[in-house]
Amino acid sequence: MKNKLRKINIYLKVFLLVIIGVSLFPYLKSETYISPYLAYLVFVNLFAAWLYYKLSSKQSLLFVFKLWLIGLALYSIFALVFWLNNWSISPTLQINESKNVLLYLLSYPIRILAVFYIGLSFIELVSPVEFLQFGKIGIYICFLLRSFQVAKEQMLNNKKAMEIMGEIPESLKSISDYRLFLHKSPLIIALTIRNLMIWLFWASHQFEKLKKEN
Amino acid sequence: MKEIAFTYSLQNTALLKDIHLQLQKQTCILINGNENKAFTVLGAILGNILPTMELPDIESLVLLYKDFSGDIDFKKHDYSETVSYISCDPDRQLMFAEVWEEFAAQIPKAKTQHDVNVLLEKFSLNDSFYRRKIESLSGGEKMKLALCLAFAKDEEIIVMHGVVPWLDQKGREDLKNAIIDAKNKDKIIIILEQEYHCLQDIIDKVYVLKTDSLVQVDEKSFFVEAFNPQIYQHLEKLNALIANKDRDELLLKIERMSFAYQEKEIYHEMSLQLNKSSIYYLNAENGTGKTTFANILFKLEKDYQGEIELCQKDLKSYDRQGLNNCIAYVSQFPESQLIWNTIGECRDKVLTRNNTTIIELFKQYFQQSDSYPIIYLSFAEMKLLLTLMMVKTNTQLLILDEPTWSLDLESIEIWLKTTTQIYENMNITIFIISHAHGIMPLLGAKKLLISEKRIMVTNEK
Numbered sequence: 136m137k138n139k140l141r142k143i144n145i146y147l148k149v150f151l152l153v154i155i156g157v158s159l160f161p162y163l164k165s166e167t168y169i170s171p172y173l174a175y176l177v178f179v180n181l182f183a184a185w186l187y188y189k190l191s192s193k194q195s196l197l198f199v200f201k202l203w204l205i206g207l208a209l210y211s212i213f214a215l216v217f218w219l220n221n222w223s224i225s226p227t228l229q230i231n232e233s234k235n236v237l238l239y240l241l242s243y244p245i246r247i248l249a250v251f252y253i254g255l256s257f258i259e260l261v262s263p264v265e266f267l268q269f270g271k272i273g274i275y276i277c278f279l280l281r282s283f284q285v286a287k288e289q290m291l292n293n294k295k296a297m298e299i300m301g302e303i304p305e306s307l308k309s310i311s312d313y314r315l316f317l318h319k320s321p322l323i324i325a326l327t328i329r330n331l332m333i334w335l336f337w338a339s340h341q342f343e344k345l346k347k348e349n
Numbered sequence: 350m351k352e353i354a355f356t357y358s359l360q361n362t363a364l365l366k367d368i369h370l371q372l373q374k375q376t377c378i379l380i381n382g383n384e385n386k387a388f389t390v391l392g393a394i395l396g397n398i399l400p401t402m403e404l405p406d407i408e409s410l411v412l413l414y415k416d417f418s419g420d421i422d423f424k425k426h427d428y429s430e431t432v433s434y435i436s437c438d439p440d441r442q443l444m445f446a447e448v449w450e451e452f453a454a455q456i457p458k459a460k461t462q463h464d465v466n467v468l469l470e471k472f473s474l475n476d477s478f479y480r481r482k483i484e485s486l487s488g489g490e491k492m493k494l495a496l497c498l499a500f501a502k503d504e505e506i507i508v509m510h511g512v513v514p515w516l517d518q519k520g521r522e523d524l525k526n527a528i529i530d531a532k533n534k535d536k537i538i539i540i541l542e543q544e545y546h547c548l549q550d551i552i553d554k555v556y557v558l559k560t561d562s563l564v565q566v567d568e569k570s571f572f573v574e575a576f577n578p579q580i581y582q583h584l585e586k587l588n589a590l591i592a593n594k595d596r597d598e599l600l601l602k603i604e605r606m607s608f609a610y611q612e613k614e615i616y617h618e619m620s621l622q623l624n625k626s627s628i629y630y631l632n633a634e635n636g637t638g639k640t641t642f643a644n645i646l647f648k649l650e651k652d653y654q655g656e657i658e659l660c661q662k663d664l665k666s667y668d669r670q671g672l673n674n675c676i677a678y679v680s681q682f683p684e685s686q687l688i689w690n691t692i693g694e695c696r697d698k699v700l701t702r703n704n705t706t707i708i709e710l711f712k713q714y715f716q717q718s719d720s721y722p723i724i725y726l727s728f729a730e731m732k733l734l735l736t737l738m739m740v741k742t743n744t745q746l747l748i749l750d751e752p753t754w755s756l757d758l759e760s761i762e763i764w765l766k767t768t769t770q771i772y773e774n775m776n777i778t779i780f781i782i783s784h785a786h787g788i789m790p791l792l793g794a795k796k797l798l799i800s801e802k803r804i805m806v807t808n809e810k
Contacts (some may be wrong), residue, residue, distance in 0.1 A: 262376075264450045277454075284446055288484065296688050299649065303672050326688060329724065333684075336414055337441035340398055345454060 137190050137259065152257050155179070159246045159253075163228055167233045176245045179321050183252035190259040198291070199251050201307070205317060207244050213239045256282050258283055269344060279341045286327060293326040323340040350374070351506065351537060352429040357390060357399075359419035360363060365391055372428070374504065375658075377528055377538040377551050381571075382558030384511075384543065384757040385727065386416045392510035392541045393417065394433025413565040433504040437728075437755050439491035443774050448494060456501045472497045472523045485611055488681055488751075489515050489635025493523070500527045510541040512547070513753045514695030517634040517784060521547045528794060543757050544787055546572070576788065577758055583765035588793035590773055591628050598625040599661075600745060600778050601646075606655035608638075608645060610805070615641050617802040623778060625745070629806075630781040630789055633799035639782045640681065642804060643748045646780075647678040660745060677739035681750040684724075684733035687738070693719025695738055704742045706774040711737050712769055727759035733767060740771060747771070750782045753789070761788055 159179070163172060188196045217224050218240060231235050263280040266273040297303045303319045304312040351372040357365040364387050364502050372378070382388050393399045399417055422758035435442055452465050459465045466476045473494040483491065499507055516524060528538050528551055540548065555568040601623040608616045615638040621628060633639050644650045645657070647662065657664040659675060667675065680686050689695050692715055699711045714733055726734065730751065740747060750766075753761055765788075772779060783789045796807045 214415050262447070262454045264447060267454060281444065281446075288446075292685060293688070294684050295649070298669065299647070299673075299678070299686070300688055301670050302688060305669055322688065325690070329690075330685075333724075334440075336417075337436075338444060342443070343445045 140190075140260050143260075145268075148257065148261055152253070155253055156250075159249055163225075166228060166230045166232060166239075169230070169235045169238050169242070173242055173245070176242060176249060179342070180245060180249050180252065181301065183249050183256060187256045187259070190256050195255075195291075198294075199255065200248075201316075202320075203244070203248050203251060206247070208317075210244055214228060214243075255287070258287075267345075274342060274346050278338070281338065282331065282335065285338075286329045288333050289327045289334075290323060290328045293323050293330070296326075297323065352425045353395065353423075354425040355394065355421055355423045357394060357419055357421045359416065363561055364416075364419060365558075367656040368394075368396075368563050369425075370556075370563070372537045372539075374535040374537060375532045376553045377532060377540065377548075377570075378554045378556065379548070379552045380539065380541045380556045380558060380563070381543070381545065382541075382757070383759055384729065384755065387561060388541065389510070389557055390416055390419075391563075392436065392508060393434075394421065395539055396436070396508040396510070397428075398434055402719070408729070431505040432508060433499040433502050433506070434508045435495050435499050435510065435512055439488070439495040439515070442495040442498065443483050443491060446483055448478050448483065448486075448675065451483075451494065451498060452479075455498050457499070468497055468501045471500065471527055473519050478550070487636045487640065489517060489520060489665055492516060493635065496524060496527065500531060505535075505539045506539065508539045508541070511543070512540075513542055513544045513785070514634075514751070514754045515789075520635060524548070525551060528780075539579050543755065553614065557755075565593065577762070580758065580762050580765060580788070583762060583769060584788070585793055587765060587769045587772065590769065591793045594626045595601040596624055596626050599623075600625045600627075600659070602656075602658040602809055604656040604658075606653055606657060607660055608641065608653040610638075610641060610650070614802060615805075616653075619803040621797075621804050622701075623746075623780065625778055626776050628779045628794040629794070629797055630783055630792060630794040631797040631799070631804065632784060632789070637799045638802075639799070640750055643678060643680075643750055643780075643782060646746070646748065647676055648672055673739075673768075674741050674743050675745050677736070677741065677744045677747045679736050679739055679749050679752070680748070681733065682756060683728070683735040687723055687731060689738075690723060691719060692717045692723065695723070695734060699737060702742060704740070704775075706736050706770060707740055710770060714763070714767075727760075729756050729763065733736070733763065736767070736771075740775075740777075744775070744777055746778050746780060748780045748782070751784075752781060753783065753787055 159176070161172070163169065184196060187199070218236065224230065224236060224239055228239070230239055249286040258280065261280070263284070264282065266276040269276065294303070296321060298305045302322075303316050307313055307316060352370070353372070354367070354369040355365070356363055356367055368391070370378070380391070390399065399421060418757070441452055444454060449465075452459050452468075456465075456468070459468060462476070462479055465479055469476065469478055474490070474493055474497065478490075478494070486494065489557055496512065499509075513521060513524070525548055528548070531538060532551070540552070542548075545552070549568075549572045552568060555566050555571045556563050557566050557571075588616070599622060600622070603619060603621040605618045605620060606616055607614070607618055631639055631642070641650060645653055646664070647657075648669075651665075659667065689698075694713065696715070696719065699707060702708065723734070725729065736747075736749070752764055758762060768779065771777065781789070781792075782792065797804050798807055
């Protein structure tokens with residue numbers, strides 16, 4: 136399946152990405168649309184998770200999900216403040232019903248999860264090289280996409296390194312395992328940024344050369 | 350004829366002073382010297398990586414590349430657009446995730462798979478490489494691919510820094526042939542290298558970087574002596590220890606172990622026994638599974654068949670902490686394993702251990718301030734730091750993956766000295782993974798080979 140999907144023309148792949156992307160952040164006219172829209176989001180998420188599982192692995196799927204859960208835990212605090220203070224949560228909608236406020240608050244992290252899975256599936260399906268046919272802009276897109284790929288690889292490598300060094304548990308079985316993982320996850324991000332900066336320096340030279348050759 | 354002349358200063362102090370090279374076509378130049386920042390910067394300037402583009406004003410980024418942010422004063426520089434540079438880390442040359450992508454982007458003239466196969470064959474890489482992921486390649490295979498790409502380009506000058514230690518015997522022969530071929534095509538080859546002996550027949554000029562100056566030396570006398578007397582002294586001491594300490598007590602027992610990676614069988618029903626307090630060294634060709642074996646022992650690869658017993662206990666029954674206490678694994682790339690940011694963080698960890706040998710070594714070699722970033726350490730220092738971080742009080746097995754890779758003579762001496770101290774003061778088995786070049790054949794360790802998907806002990810010492 137992956138090989139077949141990878142052969143799809145790059146223009147069509149980008150078009151589909153844009154369409155799904157726009158549908159995740161639509162303009163809602165009234166709060167009555169919130170419930171059906173949330174159902175749509177759940178459907179998109181299930182599809183995106185299935186697609187990412189097929190294109191990547193169960194391990195990657197769960198890793199992204201766990202990262203999202205960490206973000207969700209932090210977001211819940213902010214959401215609770217909005218909920219308790221009855222603050223407006225949408226720039227375009229006036230939401231009156233508290234059930235709808237709750238559902239709308241819930242829609243943000245669900246959208247983000249869909250962005251994760253759709254974005255990562257897209258990265259699995261395109262090669263950065265495909266963008267080189269777009270000229271100099273293509274080289275920048277290629278570089279950007281490659282940076283995402285490297286960031287992902289680095290994050291997994293750093294997680295592995297921390298497991299090896301006994302800093303985080305190899306499997307999350309208990310609450311204390313989760314607590315430790317949460318506590319150490321900023322370090323995974325910091326190491327990823329450090330390694331990405333090292334990569335960027337050398338890669339920027341390579342891409343600069345590529346730009347001159349084109 | 351091409352020419353380059355420059356001075357490079359860091360914070361108003363000359364790091365490289367009055368460097369002047371005249372480069373004739375069909376010439377292969379060797380540059381040797383201590384593997385320090387001046388040497389790295391020299392390679393980067395010759396390879397046209399420097400002067401670098403202006404870095405964004407982000408403090409951590411500027412600090413990370415402070416060695417590259419100096420002032421360069423070119424008196425002569427007439428080859429700026431025609432250089433192919435390969436540094437000691439092949440990942441820096443490989444821009445993409447898959448082999449076919451590298452060729453599509455870097456060698457657009459190779460239009461068909463047949464064209465690519467012809468290029469791959471020059472470094473003994475078969476056509477199956479075309480569809481492989483870069484991450485699935487071994488270090489040596491990555492370097493062969495990087496070389497393959499560099500030699501396939503139409504650049505007039507090829508600069509290589511520290512590429513030879515990655516290569517097995519066949520790879521070294523292929524590199525030699527590629528250089529001869531490039532010379533015949535009027536190209537200029539510049540090699541910054543520590544392990545240069547395999548190329549000495551084709552080297553035309555030798556330069557040595559002494560502190561900040563490049564000095565031409567007579568190539569005949571340069572190639573005579575491989576190591577300095579101190580290295581031989583340390584070797585003698587270590588070899589005497591090996592002869593005295595070697596015991597017939599079993600540490601590791603492997604029975605009919607098989608392992609496959611991405612559907613490729615690496616090991617087939619392999620059996621092996623390692624003794625306590627011994628030193629072993631595994632030598633094999635690129636891509637035959639040297640590092641994979643270490644990964645299996647350290648449970649980075651778990652899907653093997655057969656039995657592995659460590660200290661009379663099934664390897665699968667060890668949890669990570671138990672395994673970390675028993676095995677110290679020092680990978681080829683210390684920066685990917687060092688998860689601490691400063692020397693202070695490492696110092697805190699080491700000083701709490703009840704291991705005087707490691708504490709003393711740490712105090713001796715890492716006197717920097719607590720806030721000193723690990724990223725500023727040299728490659729050799731990082732390797733030593735990682736070794737000290739990994740060896741615990743009860744460590745039984747120390748696995749060193751390519752420990753002398755890319756080290757200059759000074760660093761090799763320190764490696765020998767520290768390894769001897771650890772081996773002398775602890776009841777530890779040392780398992781070295783390395784190509785049979787440089788210092789390794791002189792080590793009195795038990796030699797292991799990979800043949801027919803099995804690791805086996807040879808009688809040869």
